[in-house]
Structures are given as structure tokens and as C-alpha cells.
Amino acid sequence: MSEELTAAKTQPVSVVERYPDWVRPEERDGYHGVIVEPEHLVAFAESIRDELGFDFLTSVTGVDYHPEDRMEVVYHAFQSTGGGILEFKVQLPRANPVVPSLVGIFPGAAFQEREAWDLLGIRFEGHPNHKRILMWEGFHGHPLRKDWKEPFFIQDQKPFDQRWPEGAFAYIEGANAFNKNVQYPDEFDPASWSDNGGDQVYKSTEELSAEVDQEGIKTERLVVNLGPQHPSTHGVFRMVVTLDGEEVLDLEPVMGYLHRNHEKIGERNTYLMNIPFTDRLDYICSMSNNFGYVLAVEKLLGKRYAPPERAQYIRVIMAELTRIVNHYMTVGFLLNDLGAYFTPTMYALKERELILDIFEAVSGSRMMCNYYRFGGVVRDLPEGVEEQIRRLAYERLPRQIDEMDRYLTENEIVRTRGEGVGVLTPEQAIAHSAVGPVLRASGVPYDIRRADPYSVYDRFDFDVAVRYHGDVYDRYLVRIDEIRQSIRIIQQAIDGLPDGDVMATKPAYKLRMPEGEAYGRVEGPKGELGFYLVSDGSDNPWRYHVRAPSFINLTALRQMCVGEKIADIVAVLGSIDIILGEVDR
Amino acid sequence: MDGRGILKGLGITLGHIFDTYWEDIKAGRERYFTEEGVRSRMEPDTKGIFTVQYPEERVPVPEEFRFVPFLVYEEDEDGEREIRCTACGICAKVCPPQCIWIDRAEDPETGRPIQDPEHFTIDIDLCMNCGFCAEFCPFDAIKMDHEYELATYERCESNVYHLDKLLKPAAYYAEIRPENYHREEAEKKAAAEKKSRRRRRRRPKKD
Numbered sequence: 001m002s003e004e005l006t007a008a009k010t011q012p013v014s015v016v017e018r019y020p021d022w023v024r025p026e027e028r029d030g031y032h033g034v035i036v037e038p039e040h041l042v043a044f045a046e047s048i049r050d051e052l053g054f055d056f057l058t059s060v061t062g063v064d065y066h067p068e069d070r071m072e073v074v075y076h077a078f079q080s081t082g083g084g085i086l087e088f089k090v091q092l093p094r095a096n097p098v099v100p101s102l103v104g105i106f107p108g109a110a111f112q113e114r115e116a117w118d119l120l121g122i123r124f125e126g127h128p129n130h131k132r133i134l135m136w137e138g139f140h141g142h143p144l145r146k147d148w149k150e151p152f153f154i155q156d157q158k159p160f161d162q163r164w165p166e167g168a169f170a171y172i173e174g175a176n177a178f179n180k181n182v183q184y185p186d187e188f189d190p191a192s193w194s195d196n197g198g199d200q201v202y203k204s205t206e207e208l209s210a211e212v213d214q215e216g217i218k219t220e221r222l223v224v225n226l227g228p229q230h231p232s233t234h235g236v237f238r239m240v241v242t243l244d245g246e247e248v249l250d251l252e253p254v255m256g257y258l259h260r261n262h263e264k265i266g267e268r269n270t271y272l273m274n275i276p277f278t279d280r281l282d283y284i285c286s287m288s289n290n291f292g293y294v295l296a297v298e299k300l301l302g303k304r305y306a307p308p309e310r311a312q313y314i315r316v317i318m319a320e321l322t323r324i325v326n327h328y329m330t331v332g333f334l335l336n337d338l339g340a341y342f343t344p345t346m347y348a349l350k351e352r353e354l355i356l357d358i359f360e361a362v363s364g365s366r367m368m369c370n371y372y373r374f375g376g377v378v379r380d381l382p383e384g385v386e387e388q389i390r391r392l393a394y395e396r397l398p399r400q401i402d403e404m405d406r407y408l409t410e411n412e413i414v415r416t417r418g419e420g421v422g423v424l425t426p427e428q429a430i431a432h433s434a435v436g437p438v439l440r441a442s443g444v445p446y447d448i449r450r451a452d453p454y455s456v457y458d459r460f461d462f463d464v465a466v467r468y469h470g471d472v473y474d475r476y477l478v479r480i481d482e483i484r485q486s487i488r489i490i491q492q493a494i495d496g497l498p499d500g501d502v503m504a505t506k507p508a509y510k511l512r513m514p515e516g517e518a519y520g521r522v523e524g525p526k527g528e529l530g531f532y533l534v535s536d537g538s539d540n541p542w543r544y545h546v547r548a549p550s551f552i553n554l555t556a557l558r559q560m561c562v563g564e565k566i567a568d569i570v571a572v573l574g575s576i577d578i579i580l581g582e583v584d585r
Numbered sequence: 586m587d588g589r590g591i592l593k594g595l596g597i598t599l600g601h602i603f604d605t606y607w608e609d610i611k612a613g614r615e616r617y618f619t620e621e622g623v624r625s626r627m628e629p630d631t632k633g634i635f636t637v638q639y640p641e642e643r644v645p646v647p648e649e650f651r652f653v654p655f656l657v658y659e660e661d662e663d664g665e666r667e668i669r670c671t672a673c674g675i676c677a678k679v680c681p682p683q684c685i686w687i688d689r690a691e692d693p694e695t696g697r698p699i700q701d702p703e704h705f706t707i708d709i710d711l712c713m714n715c716g717f718c719a720e721f722c723p724f725d726a727i728k729m730d731h732e733y734e735l736a737t738y739e740r741c742e743s744n745v746y747h748l749d750k751l752l753k754p755a756a757y758y759a760e761i762r763p764e765n766y767h768r769e770e771a772e773k774k775a776a777a778e779k780k781s782r783r784r785r786r787r788r789p790k791k792d
Binding site (some may be wrong): 396538 | 586587590591593601627630631635642647649650651667671674675678679680685686687688698704707708711713714715720722729745764782
């Protein structure tokens with residue numbers, strides 16, 4: 001790596017020196033990165049990608065600074081060879097926020113820009129598919145704006161005053177949505193409204209797909225909706241597929257059926273209250289979600305909240321156990337999608353069951369763990385759990401994963417259905433901001449635990465699992481490899497588990513939060529799970545954004561599916577491994 | 586690709602079938618419908634099927650298991666109840682879904698607030714079982730329960746818990762969470778001793 005590259009990686013100041021006309025340094029206390037003028041944004045993005053190697057734009061989001069009458073678009077870029085962050089922002093007037101779209105340079109921004117438009121009303125000029133993504137077309141307003149209020153609105157921030165000291169209970173059903181609690185725009189008549197979202201989806205697929213008339217044989221294009229209720233989607237997720245015979249000409253994912261505006265809820269909550277809500281994002285891996293969130297908050301809080309050694313090790317053990325659970329489930333359900341019915345899934349669930357017993361013993365809940373706290377974990381391992389983890393990591397799991405490997409890897413059906421299907425090249429994977437096993441199966445050895453180490457991961461000896469074909473089969477293999485590496489990490493961590501406290505400070509429900517922003521990210525089982533927080537110094541976050549890996553991995557779904565057979569879509573989707581709780585948020 | 590991979594895989598499933606029957610034969614009747622049987626199927630070296638035949642069998646819940654809060658009261662010999670809760674409102678303030686309503690009692694003569702809840706309501710359909718209320722309660726007055734079979738036919742009457750339904754004796758708490766209970770009691774005792782020692786030290790000075 002050239003010296004210039006290293007310098008750019010560590011010092012945003014040098015970016016300012018390099019592009020003095022385009023950017024200016026961030027001057028607010030607690031804020032990082034640089035501010036780019038909107039008219040130079042595209043040139044700047046192209047330049048950092050091609051000249052500085054920041055080719056991996058992982059997160060795009062917006063912030064509504066309502067009192068200052070300003071909107072900001074925040075970009076987080078990394079180098080796919082590893083290293084630190086380059087954060088850049090664009091400041092816009094709140095009345096008419098328009099910014100050039102970066103989809104042409106970073107195709108991975110496509111869904112995230114649509115999300116920012118949908119929830120914050122920031123317009124991205126030049127976006128090829130500028131539509132809402134989580135809410136439906138025709139929805140009134142942009143819910144993440146600070147002046148937008150939801151039905152059943154009680155108060156801007158929790159805790160609600162009406163709960164104490166004069167807490168008169170009232171059924172929430174009493175606040176009926178058809179009574180006074182709903183607002184309509186003036187020109188809107190609910191009786192005559194009909195959903196035209198569907199027409200728009202189909203119209204866009206027609207525009208995108210080519211005319212078909214092969215070798216004189218007249219064929220007709222067919223639009224098929226896979227979902228929202230389809231067993232292969234593992235939830236409520238819809239793919240509008242345009243077919244020529246069995247071949248996929250175009251595919252458009254439609255999502256948002258499970259949308260609950262997790263981020264708005266998060267901004268109403270206090271920092272502490274958000275921990276159990278993060279459990280519900282990717283409900284298979286609640287421990288990793290906790291991990292990412294507490295890391296981001298600890299970044300804001302500063303050194304006083306650095307967790308003690310023992311807590312760090314426990315955190316790593318739990319996160320790796322979660323990864324094993326997730327990859328087992330993914331492999332099991334991928335085989336389910338390939339038609340193996342439930343046998344592999346049941347074998348996977350068996351191992352998961354034993355790990356969930358550990359989670360239940362330490363945290364009190366099998367899935368919604370709520371175990372991490374700012375500055376440590378909520379309680380030490382109860383008696384006997386350490387031994388149980390040791391026995392799992394040394395005796396059972398290595399044997400079981402070998403058996404899974406023997407059972408499936410050479411299976412001819414898995415290989416024919418997987419090899420060469422849904423291929424994503426390394427360049428495409430990086431451009432589409434694919435993360436986690438999807439990225440590593442395409443031959444990019446990018447793992448945040450190595451590329452930008454957090455917690456105590458730099459102390460453990462493990463390999464970054466990587467495969468080179470970028471197809472469904474390799475995504476399966478990467479997951480098997482990763483389970484093995486996770487077992488290695490757990491073995492080292494449980495052997496080196498130090499004694500001591502598990503909390504840096506006394507447990508407190510009120511935090512003194514300094515002003516500023518922080519972006520914390522972990523290598524979750526599905527990839528980079530990032531939390532972007534802006535604090536205005538009050539008890540509640542001003543902005544709380546989740547960079548959800550399975551949502552952004554879906555950006556590459558179309559790329560993987562076009563040209564494949566319709567039955568392969570199911571396999572490709574299974575190999576991406578989405579959880580709708582996280583996709584729709 | 587000659588089908589050997591599939592055969593190998595099928596061999597493994599066949600192994601699982603044999604394991605299942607072999608384990609059942611080896612363990613005999615002990616394996617099912619006994620507490621030891623359920624426990625043995627939760628060990629890391631378990632083999633064969635380990636489905637738990639709910640509701641005939643139940644997985645034992647660990648001490649930290651948490652499901653829906655309850656309020657702890659002390660009972661003296663005369664059967665007089667003393668609620669630990671002081672209506673300080675911390676549980677209502679930390680509750681993420683805000684499912685706790687507390688109405689603080691007032692002195693009927695002076696009208697000043699007193700440290701007792703007049704009404705205490707938890708809507709358990711809103712409760713997300715996070716356990717923050719129990720974690721941050723300074724008086725160990727609210728704790729998470731182990732009772733998890735709460736299915737009912739309607740919501741309004743049965744799933745909104747008022748004081749009468751929330752209150753459970755300290756003996757029950759000691760039963761479901763013995764370790765926590767004894768630790769807390771020891772801490773309380775130590776704190777009380779420290780306080781009385783300090784008072785004793787102060788007294789001679791006054792004289």
C-alpha cells in the first residue's frame with residue numbers, strides 16, 4: 001500500500017489538503033470526517049474510489065437537523081483491502097434537499113438512497129429507480145423527519161410523563177386509529193384511495209427489461225410475483241420477476257412488509273432502551289446486534305466505559321456462538337430451499353438448541369438476549385456455563401460440523417444446484433456493497449474482525465474464510481469454514497478467559513452522553529452490522545441508524561439472478577441469508 | 586459426479602436413525618418423561634432425538650430465565666403484607682415499551698405523596714420481557730417471573746395485571762431465584778450492619 005493511501009486512511013485532514021476546493025473539514029465537536037459541497041460530490045466520490053482506494057461505500061444515510069433547518073447525507077466509505085473509515089457528509093437546506101445520486105459510482109448505494117428518500121425526503125438526482133422502498137407509494141410524509149408524528153403519538157421522547165407518578169392505565173386500543181388520532185393530508189380522501197404501488201412496480205420492470213423475440217419464435221414475457229407469501233422468502237418479501245420461459249430477465253425486490261420504523265422508535269427511546277430493540281432486528285443473532293449497538297454507544301461515551309477484560313472475552317464468545325447458530329441455520333434452510341426438506345434443518349436446529357440453552361442460562365432468554373450493556377455485559381457467566389461452553393467448543397461442535405460437511409458438501413444435488421449459480425464477481429460484490437459471507441465467497445477476504453479489529457479480536461488466531469467462485473455453492477462453503485473458525489476463536493477465548501469484573505461502571509439507567517456522532521460496526525454473521533448515532537447531549541439519540549447487512553446485500557440480488565432460471569432464484573436468495581426483521585426494520 | 590456424495594450423505598442420515606433407536610434402547614424408560622431424561626438430552630454429548638415432548642415434559646428453566654415482571658411483598662407472622670415497592674417510578678422510566686403505569690399513593694390527610702403505589706399496572710401484552718425493571722429497581726421490589734404459560738382467550742381482563750395479580754410473596758421469589766435472593770439478602774444485611782456501626786460510632790461523640 002502506498003504511503004499516500006495509508007495517510008488518507010488515518011487522516012481525513014489529508015483529504016482536505018488533497019481536495020481543497022471540494023471539501024472542508026468538519027469543525028463541530030465530536031464529529032468526524034469531511035464535508036463535501038454537493039456540486040462536487042460525484043467527482044469527489046469517483047476520485048476517492050479510483051485514486052485513494054475507498055471503493056467500498058458501506059453506508060449511506062441522512063440526518064434531519066430540524067432546529068438548524070438543515071439536512072445532512074452521511075456516507076461511510078472503506079477500502080476493501082482493510083483499514084479505517086472515510087466519512088463524508090453533504091449539507092443541504094431542509095426545505096428542498098437535493099443531492100446527486102452516487103449509484104453510478106457505487107451501485108451499492110441504490111437501496112440506501114431510496115431509503116433516505118423514503119424516510120427523510122432527501123431527493124437523489126439521477127437515481128435510476130427513485131421510489132420509496134419501505135413505505136408504500138402514496139404514503140404521506142417522510143417519517144424520520146423530526147416534525148413527523150405517528151398515529152398513537154404520545155410524546156417525543158421516552159419515558160412518557162403519563163406513566164408516573166399519576167399513571168392511569170388506559171387500553172392502547174382506546175386510541176383507535178379511526179378516531180381522532182389519524183392525520184390525513186388535506187387533499188386526501190381515504191374512501192376513494194386505491195393502491196397504485198403495484199402498477200408502478202410492474203411499469204418499472206417493463207421499462208428495464210428488453211423485448212423478447214427469439215429466432216422467429218414468438219415468446220411472451222411473463223411477470224411473476226414470488227411473494228410476499230412465499231415459502232422461499234423466509235418471511236414476507238416479494239420479488240417481481242420478469243420471465244422469458246424459465247429464464248429471469250429482470251427482478252425487482254419489494255420489501256417493507258415488516259417495516260415498523262425501528263429507527264424512529266430508537267430516537268424516541270433512551271440509549272439504554274434500545275438494547276432490547278436491537279435484539280429484534282435480526283432475531284436469529286441478537287447477541288451480535290447488541291454488540292454492534294453497544295460498541296457505537298461506547299464510542300460516544302469514551303474511555304470511561306471501556307469494558308473490562310473478562311467482559312470483552314465473554315462478548316467475543318457470545319458473538320461467535322451466535323455466528324455458529326446463524327450459519328447452521330442458513331445452511332439448513334438453504335438445503336431446505338434446494339428441496340432437501342427438513343432433515344439438514346433439523347440437524348442444524350439441534351446444535352442451535354444446545355447453544356440457545358447457554359444463552360438462556362446467561363441472559364435469561366433464548367433469542368431476545370439483551371445481554372450486553374454499555375461498559376460490559378449484564379452479568380457474569382453463571383456456574384457451570386463455562387464448562388458447558390468448553391465442552392461444546394472442544395468436544396461437540398468440531399465433530400458436528402465435520403459431520404455436516406461430510407453430509408452435504410459432496411452431495412451431487414447441492415453441487416449441481418449451487419455451482420455456477422448466482423455468480424457475483426469480486427468487483428461486482430464490492431461495488432454493490434455486499435458484505436459478510438456473500439462478499440467473502442466472491443474472493444474478497446474482507447472481514448471486519450481482521451480488517452478493522454474491534455473488541456479483542458486482534459488477540460485471536462483465526463483465518464478469514466474466503467472462497468473464489470462467488471456462487472451459491474461457495475457461499476455455502478464459506479459458512480461451513482466460518483463455523484470452524486468461530487469454534488477456534490471460542491476455544492482460545494474460553495481458555496484465556498480472565499477473572500474480574502464484567503462491568504466497567506456501576507449499572508446506571510441514565511447516561512451523561514456527550515454531543516457528537518459515532519459509527520460502530522461489527523462483523524455480524526450476515527456481514528457488516530453498523531450503527532450510526534448522533535447525540536445532541538440529551539437522554540435520547542438524535543439520530544439512530546442501522547446499517548442492516550441483509551438489507552444491503554439484497555442490492556446485489558438482481559445482479560445475481562438475471563440470466564438464471566426461476567428455480568435458482570430461491571437458491572440464490574437462500575444463499576444471501578436474509579432476515580426480514582432486519583431488512584424491513 | 587457419480588452419486589457417491591449422495592450415498593455418503595444418506596449413510597449419515599441412516600446413522601442418525603440407528604443412533605436414535607440405540608440411544609432409546611440403551612437408556613430405557615429413563616430417557617423420556619423424567620427430569621433426568623430431559624436433562625441428559627440437554628448435555629453436550631447427547632445423541633439421538635432430543636425433542637422435548639411438551640407439555641408432558643418440560644425443559645427446566647435456568648435461574649436467570651425472565652418472563653413478565655411481578656412485585657415482591659414481605660409477609661410477617663400476623664399475615665401483614667409489606668410491599669417492597671416505594672412507587673419511585675424507576676421501572677416505569679427504564680421500561681422500553683413503556684408498559685408500566687404507576688399511580689403513587691397520597692396521604693389522605695395531608696395530600697402529600699407517600700412511598701406506596703396506589704395502583705400499579707403492567708400491560709403484559711406490551712411487555713417485551715427485557716428485564717430492565719428488575720435490573721434497575723433499587724429496592725429489589727420488582728422481579729422477573731418464571732411463569733411462561735400465559736395463553737388466554739381474551740386480552741383486556743386477563744392480560745393487564747393490576748396490583749392484586751402482580752404481588753407475590755418474597756418466599757416465592759426465593760424459591761424461583763435462590764442464588765439472587767440470598768445474594769441480595771446478604772448485601773442488605775451488610776448494608777444494615779454498616780449503617781448501625783456508623784450510628785454507634787457517632788453516638789459517643791454526641792455524649
